[in-house]
Amino acid sequence: MLAEVRSGDGYPVDWPERPADWLASPSQLAAWVVELDGRIVGHLALSPAGEDDVAPGLWSGRTGGAVDGVAVVSRLFVSPTARGHGIGALLMARATREARERGLHPVLDVVCSDIAAAALYERLGWTLLAAVDQRWSRDRTVTVRCYAAPA
Numbered sequence: 001m002l003a004e005v006r007s008g009d010g011y012p013v014d015w016p017e018r019p020a021d022w023l024a025s026p027s028q029l030a031a032w033v034v035e036l037d038g039r040i041v042g043h044l045a046l047s048p049a050g051e052d053d054v055a056p057g058l059w060s061g062r063t064g065g066a067v068d069g070v071a072v073v074s075r076l077f078v079s080p081t082a083r084g085h086g087i088g089a090l091l092m093a094r095a096t097r098e099a100r101e102r103g104l105h106p107v108l109d110v111v112c113s114d115i116a117a118a119a120l121y122e123r124l125g126w127t128l129l130a131a132v133d134q135r136w137s138r139d140r141t142v143t144v145r146c147y148a149a150p151a
Contacts (some may be wrong), residue, residue, distance in 0.1 A: 001040060005077045013111055013142070022075075029071060030098050034036035034078075034087050044091035045075040046106070047099055055107035055146035058129040062148075063105075071099035073108040076117070090121050106149040109134070110145050111142055118145055125150040 002019055005011055016022035025032065027047055034042035049056035049070050056070045073095050078087045099106040112116045112131060122128070126147040133141045 001042075001079050004079060004081075007056070008080045009077075009114070009116075010024065011077055011114065015077075026084065029102065030095075031075070032091055032094055034082075034091060036082050036085065036087070041079040041085075042087040042148040043075055043077055043089055044095050046095045047072045047074060049107075050108065052134075053107075053109070053127060054132055054134055054144060055109045055148070058132070058146050059105065059107050059148045062129060065105065069104060070107045071095075071104040073106050076108075089124060090125055092120070099149070107147065109146045112145055118147075121147045 002012075002023070005016060012022070012056055014110045019088050023043065023045070025045070025047065027050070029046045029048060031043070031045040033040045049072055053072050055072065059065065059070055060067045073092070076088065076091060096106050106119070107129075108126075110121070126149055129146040131143055131145045134144050135141050
């Protein structure tokens with residue numbers, strides 16, 4: 001399904017060398033999938049803030065909260081054939097609930113070109129912290145929009 005999403009949406013921007021490892025990082029706090037008619041149609045992961053994550057620092061600077069007081073929502077995707085069923089919103093609600101149960105505030109970033117994802121986050125009441133350039137490699141900088149869940 002990840003390959004199907006990549007083909008249609010360009011996500012992930014960089015295809016991982018080992019997709020299964022990319023989806024199930026050992027540092028994750030939790031991850032969820034959604035099944036529809038017996039097949040997986042959605043995925044989302046929740047992780048602690050990493051040193052390359054921009055959103056936690058922006059949230060910390062805005063609220064005065066500690067960077068280690070956040071959980072980063074990532075790896076959200078829904079099969080193109082299953083869209084329109086509220087799967088993205090369902091996964092976001094589950095991740096937000098899990099983060100709050102752990103005493104963490106959910107944040108995320110998304111590449112600026114992913115307008116559909118940004119629209120989902122804004123529809124769910126997430127606050128845009130900033131759009132910033134993030135260095136992905138020596139030769140590549142990408143602009144990302146950083147969001148925080150509603151207080």
